[in-house]
Amino acid sequence: MQTLDLRLDDVNIFEYIHVPNVICKMEQLRHLYLPEECNPKTKLKLGTLRNLQTLVNFNTKNCYVKDFMNMTNLRELEIRWPFNIEGFNTEELDKNPPIIQSEYLHSLSIINNIINDERRIDPKHLAHLLLSCKNISKFSLDVEIRRLPEYHYLSSNLAYIKLRSLIELNNLEEWKVGEGAMPSLQRLEIQSCIQLKKLPDGLRFIATLQEVKIGSMRKTFKDKVEEEEEDFCKVRHGLSIIFQDCEWYRSHCHFFYSAAALHAYHVKLCRWCREDDKDQSVYGHTDENEEQVLLRSMYRTVRLMEAYGLSGLAHSSYSDTSSTPGLYVLFWELKMKGSNDLPKLDAKVMEQCCCIVEESFDFTYKSLRKGGAISALELRVVKHGSFDELMDFYISKGASISQYKLPCCLKTEEAIKILNSGMVGKFFSPKTIS
Incomplete structure (x- = not known):
């Protein structure tokens, strides 16, 4: 070889x-x-x-x-x-x-x-x-x-x-x-x-x-x-x-105060958003595979979670533009290692996870967060089985069971509502970023 x-x-x-x-x-x-x-x-x-x-x-x-x-x-x-x-x-x-x-x-x-x-x-x-x-x-x-x-x-x-x-x-x-x-x-x-x-x-x-x-x-x-x-x-x-x-x-600092611009940054992190984003040529330029940016950023939280007996099952995300400035939202389904019990969530540990994820994003995200053009990243932890409900929803809409893949980026209000209904805790990264 x-x-x-x-x-x-x-x-x-x-x-x-x-x-x-x-x-x-x-x-x-x-x-x-x-x-x-x-x-x-x-x-x-x-x-x-x-x-x-x-x-x-x-x-x-x-x-x-x-x-x-x-x-x-x-x-x-x-x-x-x-x-x-x-x-x-x-x-x-x-x-x-x-x-x-x-x-x-x-x-x-x-x-x-x-x-x-x-x-x-x-x-x-x-x-x-x-x-x-x-x-x-x-x-x-x-x-x-x-x-x-x-x-x-x-x-x-x-x-x-x-x-x-x-x-x-x-x-x-x-x-x-x-x-x-x-x-x-x-x-x-x-x-x-x-x-x-x-x-x-x-x-x-x-x-x-x-x-x-x-x-x-x-x-x-x-x-x-x-x-x-x-x-x-x-x-x-x-x-x-x-x-x-x-x-x-x-001019990107000005653009990112708008809802459309935050969604455009989401394009950089999730390639599935490209299908619905008509302005991707303006905002979505990147040298990397967008999905891998998000995967790699969250992967680095593993050591921290393992130290506290936590294990991750699934994740997804969306850009929340309901307020100004908007923010990036992650959904995580967690459990205790060796069981399906709902873990006791330590606020400091979860906030540290938020920091690790944000540190892994590129210079554009960091500079805009530092300048206040994007608000602090939010982590929403959902109960066990929430992502199974999400899969049932997509299958009911015609998705194939054998080919189903959990979406990295949520684009429908119904999907976001399903995960929000299973939320057991939410946490934010610090208000400032270095």
Whole structure:
């Protein structure tokens, strides 16, 4: 076997995915795709995979950094969520051993866009990782850190850079690219970095630059890059400058106060809403599978619920636009582990679940919540059997029993009324979001 893909599209969000430590025996493996989230007890030793070329969804919670030492044929690496180097010397950085030994690594993607401080990547760890990647030509960074690594950590072979959703970089406006840095850069994509005030002056020295793509940025940033404006001279030597959704970003805070706009954001979280949303091209742009955004966000509450003896059975959601501003509502059916008894609901635990879910949503949701354009997320817990009643309702309307799938997004008043009738408690996330 040369390819092993363990990613799951349709997974019960209230169950961990456990991967046994047997992959190390597959020494001929070339391409390994791990699940996005694994059981905390999963510990994989991958140091024997000397022929590995592709590794996706690596993290230091379930894997070991030291195993990179033996992966001398690695070409593509994607790190998702925790990445912490044990025993890292923060005082004398040059005393830390290199991480990546492969001279063939050309593509590096780092995804760590969560607010939880315990899982946020340390900028020094990130910088040391980049220092080990001497030959990468494609670099994608989707993280929440306080500052970017200095440019001299980046490979001189870089041909493509994508910076996405760096919403907490308070000093990103001072990002500098010196003369001689990134001499091979061909494509630069900057998306959703709402703190960035201008392009680095050093881009004017990169003669190889062919394309600059600006997406979901403030209009003030976009205006500076347009022809004859102050930042245009930095990238005018490129063959193309592409703008995406920058006009939308300018006014989206106003739009989201309306009922239609909150429903439009719901499109980003649930693909089934697309059928009834005629304005999806305006509001519903997203790079991810919308259903998976919601699944992944709720999946991260599992550890917390298990600690209190809770088990989840089913979930659904809808956007409540009956008031201004509107809010996002989740329905959960919970029970005690090992029985169908109604659990005792601790308000603090439920509110913490709300926070975890909101932390997993994208920069747009977070910025609008912080600005008051969307109200606090609401979690409604329903009694055991409520979702069975919902299924009976849909079957009575003509749905097939054999093909029935619980809707992630509720679109009818009747369905919402059924779940509301079984509600045993409701909880809200804190009124402010960091």
